[in-house]
Amino acid sequence: MTTSIAQLEDALSTLTTTTSRAISTSHALSRRSRQLSTLTTPASETSSSLTQASTNLTSTLSLLRDAREKFDTVTDCEPSIERLYRGAKEVAENRNKRGHEIYNVPTDTGSLIDQGSKRYLNDDESMTVGTMTLNNGTIIGLTEQDVYAAADSLEIIRDAHTYFQQRPAWKSSRNASLGLQRVHQLGVDGMCTLIKCHLHNAGPGIRMKRGWAMMRNGDDATIDTRGASTIATNTTFGTKQGGALNPHAHETARDTRERLSAALQNRDLMKSVGEYEENLPLDTRIIRELRAMFECLGGNGCFLNPETTPKPKDIMKALQKYQTAAGKLTRTEKIGSGHYSQLSMNDIETGYPHLDAYAAARRNVAYQALQMFYRNLRSERKKDWDRRKSSGVDEAEIQTGELDSSARDAVRCLEHAMVIVAGEKSIYRCVVSPTSSHTHDNSKIPLEYKYALVAAYSSVCGVVVDRVLDIIELFFVKDASLRNPVKNSSANDSTGLDGDTVDGQNIPDVPSVRFAASTAAAGLRILDAVRMLGPSLAKLCEMASDKMHLRSANSSAGSTTSKDSSTSLASNLCIAIHRMTVKNAGKALETLANAVKFDPIDGEKYRPQDARVAAISSDVVRAIRLVSPFVSAYKSVTKRRPLPWDPKIGDAAGEIEFFIRYLIMLLLANLKSKAVAYTKDADPVAQAKSYLFLMNNTYYLSDQLSYNYSLEATSVHILRNKTEEVDGNDYKINEEWFSDQVDKLFESSKKKYLQDWDKLNLHLTQVESSQLNYSNADQKVLTLDSGRLLKARFSGFNAEFEKLYSLHKGLTIIDPKLREKLINDVKSVFFPKYTEFFNVYSQYQFSKKNMEDYLKYKPDKVETMMNDMFSSY
Incomplete structure (x- = not known):
């Protein structure tokens, strides 16, 4: 037991010693670990710094690559843009060298139908308007891909410019931005030039109605056996061979009214209006190129430099001058000059160069399309005037016929203007409108750009309506002579004016009643067409979707823009046509009334x-x-x-x-x-x-x-x-x-x-039987006194009758019914009484030698003579 306890104590002592040593060793290890940590911490921090440095270096390399790409933008994009610019310039120069300063249209009547024997510009889809040979042999190879490449290059340039604008601290940013702005402006100029050439060379957006064109060509072809007609406005239907086939050329006012009324009721007005129909003159390739360019330049795509970019308020202020209210729109140009208002006379400046190019090109084409149509009508009317004059037709008849023809032609010009505007609307919708309402988000389109779109289209339509307005007013002033009355002027046969005085006072010169009547009817004829076609023409001049977008944008922006300012210039010109026609038609009616009132009193x-x-x-x-x-x-x-x-x-x-x-x-x-x-x-x-x-x-x-x-x-x-x-x-x-x-x-x-003829009855009074005494027992001859009674009556009647007959026989009654009626009325005054008187007293012999002289006017003879009255014509 004692041994066991000792052993346990020894073991405990050994364990204690071992534990102490372990603790000492642990403390030593901790000290050494702390020492090691102290040595490894700087290395970790250094490693982290190296990692961050590596990341920063990677970002720097990426930034340098991007910067180099942006700096190389001018070098990379300039060739494609310069190619587009040069190609567009050469196209414009070549167009002028070809002699078609207006636009390319066929000049022969036979080419109204595409017979495959001739091909015109843009007939081949494998080539653009820039693919042609110049006079010096240089080949322009401007393809569709070149246009797309230039559009892409402009997009890249805009991105690069934004990149440098965000880094103003870079010393090289300013120089790089200036280079980008230069190349961008070059591209914008090239695209605008090409847009103008494309739209200019395309020709009018109309073509002759195919059925009429084939009849005019003079063969038996049908719509199924012949191709569609090509575009031609330099000849007007009804002016050359086959002109009689055109029912509008000699259409009466009633026929025109019935035709237009039926068309309005059936809602197929454009099918019944004019001699042409709307047609898209652009092939698919040109359309793709134009859309690409408008897509590229749409919105603010044509601007790059913020300092030179027009401010929205400046653009809106510039556009306001094209938004004159209808009531304030007055004539500023001379009548017959080809224009009515200065606003529609000059090219529009919207602040957007591509829209200005579109408007300038189409304005020229549309104006010339109507101008050529009107000139041909005038030329044919002059030929008809000369033909009728040489055939000996009365000049007054020629003048009244000329008035009717002029009014008819004015209506035809109004109808032709509607077709032209409808064609321009198709072009706008096909080329311009999709880039502003379909491809782009409408909410992101600037309000001022929407106004510019409306103003550009209105400018194209306005020049057509403006020309019609001048044509119609020229008719009233020149053909109808509805000028301000002039006093003390002599008669003017060429205008049908008659001068006269009333009670010694000068009165305004007025035309003859016949001329004034033709003028009034012609004015009402034009007004009839204007009142029926005017609203439809105004609708064609408005782009409903754009107008709705403007109202919506104004409403959302809380704009206080007046209602008049939202109405386009073209629409206001349509209203001006109606007002002017109403005014002149009213003046024509007043002139007719004055012509009747002041018709001269004297003169055969x-x-x-x-x-x-x-x-x-x-x-x-x-x-x-x-x-x-x-x-x-x-x-x-x-x-x-x-x-x-x-x-x-x-x-x-x-x-x-x-x-x-x-x-x-x-x-x-x-x-x-x-x-x-x-x-x-x-x-x-x-x-x-x-x-x-x-x-x-x-x-x-x-x-x-x-x-x-x-x-x-x-x-x-x-x-x-x-x-x-x-x-x-x-x-x-x-x-x-x-x-x-x-x-x-x-x-x-x-x-x-009849009171004149009643004088004869004064000589037909009865003679009392007691006063008729005979001179002998045979009772054959009246006594001298009794004979004198009858002699006085017969001789008085004969003398009075001869006088009345000789005087009245020279008077004229052309109407046979009135002549017969009046002759019977005249005879009823005296002839029954004279017949009775003659039958009674002619039985008496009241003259020994001159009975035949007294009885020379037997009733039968008197009746025969009376029946011949009033027929001196």
């Missing part, structure tokens, strides 16, 4: 010596027939313009019947003045002429214009409703005022005229 031309129907009566009837079909056009005038016979405007204004009544009343007043003038002549039958003149004219009016109820069952064209448009030749008046004025004047004039 105005007051026939034989008292026949005056020219003014037939001219007024003609005037009524000319203007009466234009019910709606007349209402367009009265809604907006007070007239002397109808001072009310709007819905309160009267119908065309007011004007016709006014003309009739003026005519009757003029006829009465002429009738009074007869009585002042040194002529024994002057008073009778006065009455017969009124009878002739009032009967003519009644016969031509009175409503005949007996024709109601057989005629469906007689006017039954004042608002219904009918053919002028079928126009009749069934109003009570007409019979009150015209028929009563006829009856009163006839009654006064």
Whole structure:
């Protein structure tokens, strides 16, 4: 036991010693570990620093590579951009050298149909507008890929420029930015030049309607057997061989109105308007190139240098001058100069060069398309004038026919303008519009760029509408002679002007009634077309989507832009056309009324010596027939313009019947003045002429214009409703005022005229039987006193009858019905009484030797003589 305890104590002592040594060793190891850690920490930090340095070096190398690429951008991109620029410049120069300063169109009629024998620019899709041989033999190889490469290069340049703009601290950033700006501007200039050449050389966006073009070509081909017509506007349908095939060339006003009305109702107006149809003149390759360039330059893609980039407010301010309100749009150019407003005369400056290039090219093409069409119409009209003049046609007839032709041609120009604008709208949608509304996010497009798009398209349409406006106003001023009245001027046969005085006072010179009637009808004809086509033309001039985007953008931006400023210049010009046409049509109606009112009193031309129907009566009837079909056009005038016979405007204004009544009343007043003038002549039958003149004219009016109820069952064209448009030749008046004025004047004039013939009855008084005594028992010869009673009566009648007959026989009644009627009325005054008188007293022998002289006018002879009255013509 003791041994075990000792052993345990020894073991415990040994364990204690071992533990102490282990602890000492552990402490030594800890000290050494701390010493080792002290030695390894700097190495770790150094390793971490080396790792960070390696990372920084990698970033620096990447930055240097990017910087080198950006610095090399000019070197890399300049060749493709310079190639585009030079190619575009050479294309522009070559276009001028080819002599087609306007645009490339066929110059022969035969090429209206593509017969495969000739090919024109852009016919081959393997070549662009820049692939051609110059006069010096240099080959331009500007391909579609060159355009795409230049567009990509501009994108790269814009990225590089942004890169350097973000690093202004670099000393080389400024020089690099200047180089990028130079190359970028070169690319923008080249693209704008190429855009202008493409759109200029494409020609007008119209072509002759294929059915008409094939008929004009003079063969039996059909649409299925012949190709589509090529574009040609240097010849107008109806001016050369086959012109009669064009129904619009000699279309009446009624036909035009019915055609346009039917088209508006069926919503196929563009199919019925004009002699041409809209057509996209660009092939697919050119379209791709143009879209690529507009895509590249869209928005602010044409700007690079912030210092030279126009500010949005500056762009908006520049565009505001093209947003004149319709009410403030007035003529600034000379009538007939080819332009109406200075705003549409000059090329637009939107602040975006590619839009300016588009507008400049298409403005030129569209303007020349209409100008050439109008020139051809004028040329053909002049040939027709010379042809009719050489054939001996009356000059007055030529003038009135010229007015109708001029008005028809003005309407044709308006229709042609619609087709041109429709073609330009197709080009805009195909080339410009997709880059602003389809490819791009609309919300990211600057508001000023949207305004520039609208202004550019409006500029193209505006130059066409502006030209039409000048054409129509030129008609009113030149052809229709609707100038301000000039006093104390002499008569002018070339314009149909007649000078006169009333009561010693000078009156304004007015045209002849016939000329004024043709002018009024022509003006209403143009107004008829304007009121029907004007709204559609205004819609074509507006790009609905762009206008909607502008309103939306203005609303979201809280803009206070006025409603007028959101309306394009072209639309305001359309409104100006309507206002100008209404004004001049109203002036033409007033001129017609003045022509009737101031028709000269004296002169064989105005007051026939034989008292026949005056020219003014037939001219007024003609005037009524000319203007009466234009019910709606007349209402367009009265809604907006007070007239002397109808001072009310709007819905309160009267119908065309007011004007016709006014003309009739003026005519009757003029006829009465002429009738009074007869009585002042040194002529024994002057008073009778006065009455017969009124009878002739009032009967003519009644016969031509009175409503005949007996024709109601057989005629469906007689006017039954004042608002219904009918053919002028079928126009009749069934109003009570007409019979009150015209028929009563006829009856009163006839009654006064017959009083002259009633003088014969003074010699046809009866002789009492107690006064008839015979001189002998045979009762064969009356006594001298009794014979004197009958001799006085017969000789008095004979002398009075001879006098009346000789005087009245020279008077004229052309209308056979009136002549027969008046002869019967005259005979009813004295002939029955004379027949009875003659039959009774011719049985007496009241003269021994001269009975035949007293009885020379037997009733049969008198009746024969009377039946020959009023036929001196």
